Amino acid sequence: MKALSQKxxxxxxxxxxLLMGLLVTGGLYAVATTVNEAKAxxxxxxxxxxxxxxxxxxxxxxxxxxxxxxxTQDGPxxxxxxxxxxxxxxxxxxxxxxxxxxxxxxxPAQFNEEQTHQLSGYxxxxxxxxxxxxxxxxxxxxxxAAGGExxxxxxxxxxxxxxxxxxxxxxxxxxxxxxxxxxxIYEAMVTGPQNMPVFSDANVSPEGxxxxxxxxxxxxxxxxPGGADLGSLGPVAEGLFVWIAGLGVIIGFTIWxxxxxx
Amino acid sequence: MGNHSDGSPNHSGTVATAGQNEVEKFxxxxxxxxxxxLADTDPKxxxxxxxxxxxxxxxxxxxxxxxxxxxxxxDLGEGAGIATIRLQNALLGLGTAFAMLGxxxxxxxxxxxxxxxxxxxxxxxxxxTEEDRQAAVRIVDDIVEETGIKRRPLIRNxxxxxxxxxxxxxxxxxxxxxxxxxxxxxxxxxAPEEGKLKRLTRDPDGTPIKASDVTLGSAxxxxxxxxxxxxxxxxxxxxxxxxxxxxxxxxxxKPSAGREDWSYNGIVAYSKICTHVGCPVALYExxxxxxxxxxxxxxxxxxxxxxxIFGPASRPLPQLPIAVxxxxxxxxxxxxxxxxxxxxxxxxxxxxxxxx
Numbered sequence: 203m204k205a206l207s208q209k210x211x212x213x214x215x216x217x218x219x220l221l222m223g224l225l226v227t228g229g230l231y232a233v234a235t236t237v238n239e240a241k242a243x244x245x246x247x248x249x250x251x252x253x254x255x256x257x258x259x260x261x262x263x264x265x266x267x268x269x270x271x272x273x274t275q276d277g278p279x280x281x282x283x284x285x286x287x288x289x290x291x292x293x294x295x296x297x298x299x300x301x302x303x304x305x306x307x308x309x310p311a312q313f314n315e316e317q318t319h320q321l322s323g324y325x326x327x328x329x330x331x332x333x334x335x336x337x338x339x340x341x342x343x344x345x346x347a348a349g350g351e352x353x354x355x356x357x358x359x360x361x362x363x364x365x366x367x368x369x370x371x372x373x374x375x376x377x378x379x380x381x382x383x384x385x386x387i388y389e390a391m392v393t394g395p396q397n398m399p400v401f402s403d404a405n406v407s408p409e410g411x412x413x414x415x416x417x418x419x420x421x422x423x424x425x426x427p428g429g430a431d432l433g434s435l436g437p438v439a440e441g442l443f444v445w446i447a448g449l450g451v452i453i454g455f456t457i458w459x460x461x462x463x464x
Numbered sequence: 465m466g467n468h469s470d471g472s473p474n475h476s477g478t479v480a481t482a483g484q485n486e487v488e489k490f491x492x493x494x495x496x497x498x499x500x501x502l503a504d505t506d507p508k509x510x511x512x513x514x515x516x517x518x519x520x521x522x523x524x525x526x527x528x529x530x531x532x533x534x535x536x537x538x539d540l541g542e543g544a545g546i547a548t549i550r551l552q553n554a555l556l557g558l559g560t561a562f563a564m565l566g567x568x569x570x571x572x573x574x575x576x577x578x579x580x581x582x583x584x585x586x587x588x589x590x591x592x593t594e595e596d597r598q599a600a601v602r603i604v605d606d607i608v609e610e611t612g613i614k615r616r617p618l619i620r621n622x623x624x625x626x627x628x629x630x631x632x633x634x635x636x637x638x639x640x641x642x643x644x645x646x647x648x649x650x651x652x653x654x655a656p657e658e659g660k661l662k663r664l665t666r667d668p669d670g671t672p673i674k675a676s677d678v679t680l681g682s683a684x685x686x687x688x689x690x691x692x693x694x695x696x697x698x699x700x701x702x703x704x705x706x707x708x709x710x711x712x713x714x715x716x717x718k719p720s721a722g723r724e725d726w727s728y729n730g731i732v733a734y735s736k737i738c739t740h741v742g743c744p745v746a747l748y749e750x751x752x753x754x755x756x757x758x759x760x761x762x763x764x765x766x767x768x769x770x771x772x773i774f775g776p777a778s779r780p781l782p783q784l785p786i787a788v789x790x791x792x793x794x795x796x797x798x799x800x801x802x803x804x805x806x807x808x809x810x811x812x813x814x815x816x817x818x819x820x
Contacts, residue, residue, distance in 0.1 A: 355667045355685050359746040359758060370749060371756050371763050371774070394681050397749035399710070404677030405666070405684055424546050429554065463501050463513075463577045 213457070217450070247285075247323030255324025258317055262298055271328055283393065284331020285322035290389035292318045294382075304373035305396055332392040339412045340384040346420045349413030352406060357414070360398075364434035365418055370397065380422050384415040495583050503577050513577035520570030527562025530555055650814035652705040653688040654784060655799035663689040664709060664733065664786065664794040672793045673709065678731050681750040684709040686733065688796070704804055706736040707784050708746055709794070712753060716767045723769065726785040728794065733784040734770050737805040738762055740777040755781070778807075 247255075259271065266277030273279030280288070291297035295309040313321065322334065354363060360376035362368045367378035374397055379387065388411055394400035406414070432439045502509035534555030538548060613620050654662055663672040667685040670692040678684060686707040694701060714730035726732075734755070738745045743759035753766040754773070762775030770781040782800040789795045802815045 351668050359744065368747075368758070370747060371752070371754050371761075374749065376747075394750055397751050399683035399748050399750045400679060400681040402677070402679050402682055404674070404679070405682055425550070427546050427550050427553065429550070429557075459572060462499070462581075463503070 217454075247319075247326065251320045251323040252327045254317075255320035255322070255327075258313070258321050259324050262312075263321075266299075271325060280325050280328065282329035282331045283325060285326035285334050286332040286389040287393040287395065288322040288325045289318060289334050290386050290393060290395055292321055294386055296395070305375065308377065332389070335385060335388040335392075335408075335411075339388060339408055340415060341412075342384060342416050342419045344409065344413035344416035346413065346417045348410070349415070349417030352410050353414050353417055356401060356406060362434060362436075364431070365421065366434035379418055382418075384419065387415050387418060495585070498583060501577065501581065510578065513573070517570050517574045517578070520566050520573060522566070524563050524566025524570065527559045527564075527566055529559075531559030531563060534559060647814065647817075649704070649805070649808060649811075650803045650818060652799055652804060653691060653701050654705055654707075654796040656796075661787075661789065661795040661797060663789070664707065664796065665689050665691075667706065668692075674792045675728055675731060675788045675794055676792065678709060678711045678794075680711050680713065680730075682711060683746075683748045683750070685736075685746065704737070706744065707733045708736050708748065708755070709733045709786075710748060710750075710766065712766060716753070718767065718769075720769060723783065723785075725787070725797075726783055728786055728788055731786065731794065732766065733786050733794075733796070734764075734766070735782040735784065735800060735804040737781075738777055739772075739779040739781060739806060740775070742805045745781060 259267075260269065263271070263277075263280075266274060267280050268274040268277070271280035273281075288297075291306075292313055293311060295311045296306040298312055299306045300309060311318070325331075326333070353361075353365075357365075360368055360370065361379055362376075365379035367376050369375050376398070390398060391401040391406065391411055391414070392403070401411075426434075432443055503513045504510075534552050538552045538555070540548060540552065608614065656662060664684075664686045665672050665688065667687045670687065670689070672689065673684060673686070686709045687702060688705050691698060691702055691705065709731065711729075711731045714727075717727060717730060717732065719726065736744045736746050738757045738759065740757065740760055740762050743757050745755050745757040745762070745764065747756040747758060748754075748766075749756070755764040755766060755770065757763075757775065757777065760776050762777035763773050764770040764777070764781050765773045769783060772778070772780060782802050782804050784800055785797045786794055787797050799818075801818060803811050803818070
């Protein structure tokens with residue numbers, strides 16, 4: 203104990219404690235935000251899918267969205283939103299919504315792949331809307347350079363040039379796009395979930411969307427060639443790091459330079 | 465060598481208590497006692513410090529070798545992926561850091577632990593003597609006398625004239641920073657050319673947009689027709705003319721007098737250039753109909769003709785009057801009715817001339 207209480211007063215103890223605290227917080231946060239993702243393989247719905255989906259809908263969604271998905275004052279009508287909207291909202295865990303707030307959060311999916319498929323089938327049967335994208339548009343083999351240009355024009359202002367996400371007004375935010383499946387990215391573009399605008403096929407063609415997904419997956423797999431990207435949040439995060447870590451190192455050196463050796 | 469006192473605390477400080485008029489004179493406490501280091505007394509410690517310095521210099525050698533190996537042995541030729549580049553970057557950086565830090569820390573440690581560390585007091589020199597001052601005055605007087613500047617006013621005056629005129633070329637060159645933009649800031653590419661209305665086209669590919677393409681809730685990033693075909697000044701024109709096109713429920717738009725025909729079935733087009741300092745305002749929230757500027761959080765409400773509802777911007781975003789041509793494509797019926805973007809000196813004057 204005596205040794206510990208002596209080391210406690212060591213000049214480096216504060217720094218060590220700070221580092222430990224940061225590491226623990228960061229580690230816990232990384233574990234807590236990991237989300238598993240569901241993937242549907244087919245986009246055709248049988249009559250039994252629709253029937254099962256209706257049961258699931260009435261049991262889980264109708265409280266807010268109303269019987270027959272016609273909407274209530276607590277939730278919008280889902281007639282005509284299409285299978286893509288359901289697959290995105292339910293597949294990423296945003297629906298069922300955890301609580302009322304500025305924005306529904308991504309969380310572990312509450313329904314498995316089959317149930318998500320059945321729910322999409324039911325909602326798709328209520329009215330025509332965007333369908334779940336076909337496999338060939340999600341193969342990540344498009345033109346990454348063209349996708350990058352489309353991304354910078356249409357998406358980067360909210361989602362950040364490195365797709366790291368960003369803040370919007372009054373508690374809303376554009377999420378980071380790393381670890382989001384190509385299918386969900388595509389579905390978000392065609393349906394415009396929450397406050398995201400719709401990027402219909404007339405605006406960004408299906409091939410353009412394929413290029414955007416290719417670009418996003420490419421920058422994700424490439425990583426940052428310059429080393430730690432500090433969340434790609436830009437000059438504020440980088441400046442803060444340099445102020446704290448860089449100046450800290452310089453101060454450490456000056457203290458060492460002027461201290462006496464024992 | 466200084467005066468090594470016994471290090472006992474000095475009680476005759478300068479602190480005066482209340483009511484005590486006479487302050488005791490501050491006494492020079494002298495230098496603290498010289499404390500011997502471990503390396504001064506213990507040969508083993510000295511040997512250890514010597515080894516530590518050698519290890520630090522050795523680290524520098526290793527760092528240099530790491531740099532050289534990383535530079536020559538890692539092949540960045542065909543087929544080298546980004547992982548190879550990262551590895552080389554990391555090794556070059558680490559190598560340089562170790563090479564420099566090893567030498568620096570080694571020298572400092574050497575000086576601190578092994579070199580003599582006795583205290584030395586150096587008395588301050590007298591600042592100036594009267595003789596030195598007199599000598600300096602004499603030198604200046606000699607210079608004035610020998611140049612004869614007092615006796616030769618012609619030389620003096622021409623020199624003054626030359627020095628006064630010499631900066632003029634620099635001032636003349638400043639003129640090349642101009643010319644003043646004049647009306648360039650007041651007009652954009654949206655103005656109809658020879659009676660032909662400009663179509664709204666997609667950024668970046670420049671394809672025209674049909675009104676039926678713009679579904680409820682969607683946002684299009686728009687450039688004027690013909691922008692991509694410009695050979696010169698394309699970015700300057702784009703910086704003024706970029707527009708965000710959105711479709712809202714027509715019932716939620718409440719156009720003011722004179723703006724009733726500026727939208728088409730709930731489709732509205734607004735300049736993307738913030739009226740604060742000109743950042744692109746393109747963060748559109750399709751449910752709240754707010755447009756957010758990412759630079760200083762100015763927020764514009766689309767349902768109130770982009771009125772500023774938060775942030776430092778002082779004017780609403782300029783609206784582009786749009787209509788549909790006979791092929792169903794969206795066109796701008798005129799240029800913006802005010803200069804786009806942030807304030808500038810002649811802005812009011814330009815706005816008046818646009819609307820007169």
